[in-house]
Amino acid sequence: MTKTLEIRDLWANVGETPILKGVNLTVPRGEVHALMGPNGAGKSTLGKVIAGDPSYEVVKGEVLLDGENILGLEPDERARKGIFLAFQYPVEVPGVTIANFLRLALQARHGKEVPLTEFYGKLQRAIEVLEWDEAYVTRYLNEGFSGGEKKRNEILQLMVLEPSYAILDETDSGLDIDALKIVAKGVNAMRGPEFGALVITHYQRLLNYIVPDVVHVMMDGRVVKTGDKQLALELEERGYDWLKAEVGA
Amino acid sequence: MSDAELKHISEDYQWGFSDDVEPEVKLKGLTPEVVRTISKLKGEPEWLLEFRLQALETYFAKPWPTWGPDLSELRRQMDDFYYYVKPPAREDARSWDDVPEEIRRTYEKLGIPEAEQKVLAGVGAQYDSEMVYHSIKEELDKKGVIFTSIEDGVREHEDLFRRYFSKVVPPTDNKFAALNSALFSGGSFVYVPPGVDVEVPLQAYFRVNTEGFGQFERTLIIVDEGAKVHYIEGCTAPIYTSEALHTGVIEIVVMDGAESRYTTIQNWPVNMYNLVTQRALVGENAYHMWLDGNLGSKVTMKYPSSILKGRGARSEILSIAFAGDGQHLDTGGKLIFNAPDTSGSIVSKSISKGEGRSSYRGLVKVPPKGERARVNVECDALLVNENSKTDTYPYMEIASDSASVGHEATVSRLADDQIFYLTTRGIPEDEAAALIVRGFIEPVAKELPLEFAVELNRLIELEMEGSVG
Numbered sequence: 001m002t003k004t005l006e007i008r009d010l011w012a013n014v015g016e017t018p019i020l021k022g023v024n025l026t027v028p029r030g031e032v033h034a035l036m037g038p039n040g041a042g043k044s045t046l047g048k049v050i051a052g053d054p055s056y057e058v059v060k061g062e063v064l065l066d067g068e069n070i071l072g073l074e075p076d077e078r079a080r081k082g083i084f085l086a087f088q089y090p091v092e093v094p095g096v097t098i099a100n101f102l103r104l105a106l107q108a109r110h111g112k113e114v115p116l117t118e119f120y121g122k123l124q125r126a127i128e129v130l131e132w133d134e135a136y137v138t139r140y141l142n143e144g145f146s147g148g149e150k151k152r153n154e155i156l157q158l159m160v161l162e163p164s165y166a167i168l169d170e171t172d173s174g175l176d177i178d179a180l181k182i183v184a185k186g187v188n189a190m191r192g193p194e195f196g197a198l199v200i201t202h203y204q205r206l207l208n209y210i211v212p213d214v215v216h217v218m219m220d221g222r223v224v225k226t227g228d229k230q231l232a233l234e235l236e237e238r239g240y241d242w243l244k245a246e247v248g249a
Numbered sequence: 250m251s252d253a254e255l256k257h258i259s260e261d262y263q264w265g266f267s268d269d270v271e272p273e274v275k276l277k278g279l280t281p282e283v284v285r286t287i288s289k290l291k292g293e294p295e296w297l298l299e300f301r302l303q304a305l306e307t308y309f310a311k312p313w314p315t316w317g318p319d320l321s322e323l324r325r326q327m328d329d330f331y332y333y334v335k336p337p338a339r340e341d342a343r344s345w346d347d348v349p350e351e352i353r354r355t356y357e358k359l360g361i362p363e364a365e366q367k368v369l370a371g372v373g374a375q376y377d378s379e380m381v382y383h384s385i386k387e388e389l390d391k392k393g394v395i396f397t398s399i400e401d402g403v404r405e406h407e408d409l410f411r412r413y414f415s416k417v418v419p420p421t422d423n424k425f426a427a428l429n430s431a432l433f434s435g436g437s438f439v440y441v442p443p444g445v446d447v448e449v450p451l452q453a454y455f456r457v458n459t460e461g462f463g464q465f466e467r468t469l470i471i472v473d474e475g476a477k478v479h480y481i482e483g484c485t486a487p488i489y490t491s492e493a494l495h496t497g498v499i500e501i502v503v504m505d506g507a508e509s510r511y512t513t514i515q516n517w518p519v520n521m522y523n524l525v526t527q528r529a530l531v532g533e534n535a536y537h538m539w540l541d542g543n544l545g546s547k548v549t550m551k552y553p554s555s556i557l558k559g560r561g562a563r564s565e566i567l568s569i570a571f572a573g574d575g576q577h578l579d580t581g582g583k584l585i586f587n588a589p590d591t592s593g594s595i596v597s598k599s600i601s602k603g604e605g606r607s608s609y610r611g612l613v614k615v616p617p618k619g620e621r622a623r624v625n626v627e628c629d630a631l632l633v634n635e636n637s638k639t640d641t642y643p644y645m646e647i648a649s650d651s652a653s654v655g656h657e658a659t660v661s662r663l664a665d666d667q668i669f670y671l672t673t674r675g676i677p678e679d680e681a682a683a684l685i686v687r688g689f690i691e692p693v694a695k696e697l698p699l700e701f702a703v704e705l706n707r708l709i710e711l712e713m714e715g716s717v718g
């Protein structure tokens with residue numbers, strides 16, 4: 001079995017407006033890829049389309065999870081097959097505690113009751129790695145959380161749910177310098193032969209802590225360049241204009 | 250009435266039932282004869298019969314409400330209801346062994362005897378018009394706590410009963426309180442002596458079995474000085490009847506320094522007209538909580554009220570309403586601040602699903618004597634679907650300059666981005682919707698005892714199945 005998350009010629013619209021215009025990208029398990037690109041390039045849209053956001057209409061293409069096209073599946077089915085999206089803007093759900101919600105999610109992911117001790121074991125480990133306060137998990141999901149707290153909570157969920165592929169959408173934005181290192185530690189703890197990640201970011205800084213195997217650049221709804229971690233450094237230094245000129249965007 | 254007359258009325262009844270339980274008596278129609286028969290069957294004192302007949306006149310004299318949900322269909326059917334149905338069971342048995350098997354099985358299915366063992370201090374079970382079971386833990390009995398049917402309240406504690414009965418909710422209060430006063434049957438009589446703490450809840454369970462039937466339970470709870478009690482009323486089972494009417498009256502007297510809670514979780518079928526009057530009189534430094542959970546019914550009109558009549562009295566009214574297709578739930582609460590330094594709050598959470606409609610109707614009244622009264626009202630509505638409806642009618646009559654009054658109202662829709670967020674974690678859409686709804690009512694639901702919170706969650710999950718997407 002191919003152990004990759006492969007995006008093939010993916011086109012997606014909002015209403016009549018095309019946002020993704022033929023995305024090609026492959027993330028094998030065991031690797032971490034960075035996805036960069038200017039504002040509005042379609043990075044978040046790509047993440048949401050992979051996760052199954054019904055507000056986008058897929059016009060063409062495939063998203064293959066270990067060889068299986070998941071585009072016909074509901075978001076929850078995709079999640080249970082091992083896709084995880086850490087949101088750029090995590091949503092608040094009042095009245096639902098993190099602990100309660102995560103236990104439900106974990107049970108859904110495993111398709112069976114997860115004993116309380118096992119669940120708390122996982123939760124405890126994640127809290128430790130993320131140097132967080134246990135009190136957070138009794139709070140309501142993202143309600144009243146600071147920007148940085150919301151991001152840390154996304155990684156907490158990632159660590160408890162242990163997906164095969166994670167898309168992290170600007171998890172670094174809003175994090176202070178210490179928190180950035182801690183969150184990177186969480187993501188790095190997930191790294192291994194069974195886990196692949198697509199890390200969307202604007203800044204090289206995060207990539208100092210989560211060192212990518214491959215860097216992709218997206219512009220105007222397509223991946224226009226792929227390189228190694230040097231590419232990120234180059235973008236940091238020179239911006240996007242030279243690349244725009246190069247690809248004629 | 251002669252026995253021949255009585256027999257004649259009895260012969261008018263139909264005997265076909267959805268259940269295999271055959272009633273002993275079934276009385277149809279809204280007449281003084283029916284009222285007399287009920288009173289006679291119960292062997293009531295003359296004053297109570299007079300009270301009932303007077304109340305029936307009051308009922309006929311009072312106009313139908315011109316506000317709130319549409320009652321025109323109910324009005325057309327008023328002559329066709331059975332107003333009294335006596336199950337073939339001994340009255341108010343003290344042991345489940347003495348409850349006929351078919352009826353006992355029903356309560357077993359509802360988990361009542363099991364809950365009684367585990368989490369309750371006492372249980373009362375009503376089947377159609379009569380309480381078929383009532384029991385209280387022995388140590389509470391020894392402390393003088395009374396928990397019986399309303400009928401036994403009259404029979405065994407007539408002085409105490411008469412002192413408070415209909416003093417909190419007189420028949421003249423509203424048309425349906427008058428109807429209940431004329432026809433009442435079943436319900437509980439509770440007395441908690443001074444200083445006694447009934448640590449775990451008492452529960453009454455109301456079961457309707459007969460088709461086309463009106464249930465009129467009447468409950469009187471007296472919490473003496475410094476005493477404490479939590480009374481739970483449940484009707485969470487699917488109840489298979491066609492058109493039905495449930496008109497209860499609940500009166501609670503919370504004496505100085507006492508504390509009480511009255512919790513309702515009802516899940517009537519969607520052809521039930523549920524028109525209930527609940528009111529508490531709260532004494533000096535006493536506290537009363539109404540926790541009112543309304544699911545099901547075709548129409549519910551229910552506004553639990555607290556009259557804060559002693560200095561420093563407090564009350565909270567927490568209300569949940571869940572209106573689905575074809576349902577109109579008109580709920581809320583009333584707080585009357587008749588003494589200084591009193592405080593109270595109303596928190597209402599309503600959910601409207603499909604074509605359902607929920608309305609918040611609240612009254613806050615602070616007359617000049619309500620000096621330094623503090624009140625807060627919060628009503629939040631959640632709309633699940635495009636056509637779901639909600640409206641609010643918050644009435645405030647504030648005549649005390651020193652009162653402090655807060656009011657907040659919100660309307661929100663079940664948000665697609667919340668659903669998507671939860672589903673990306675592997676939670677199916679229906680469950681995600683149910684989770685959001687549970688979160689929405691959490692500020693109220695967290696006041697429920699665990700077992701009832703679990704039951705409420707289960708009901709919401711059932712309601713939310715197939716509701717989105």
Ligand SMILES: Nc1ncnc2c1ncn2[C@@H]1O[C@H](COP(=O)(O)OP(=O)(O)OP(=O)(O)O)[C@@H](O)[C@H]1O
Pocket residue numbers: 014019037038039040041042043044045046055088
């Ligand atoms: N639901 C939507 N409705 C309308 N336009 C949308 C929607 N989602 C995305 N777009 C548009 O699609 C384009 C790509 O948006 P997207 O959020 O994917 O960009 P991005 O690469 O993540 O940008 P950033 O770096 O600013 O996060 C933008 O022009 C955006 O306005």
Ligand SMILES: [Mg+2]
Pocket residue numbers: 043044045088169170
């Ligand atoms: Mg983005």
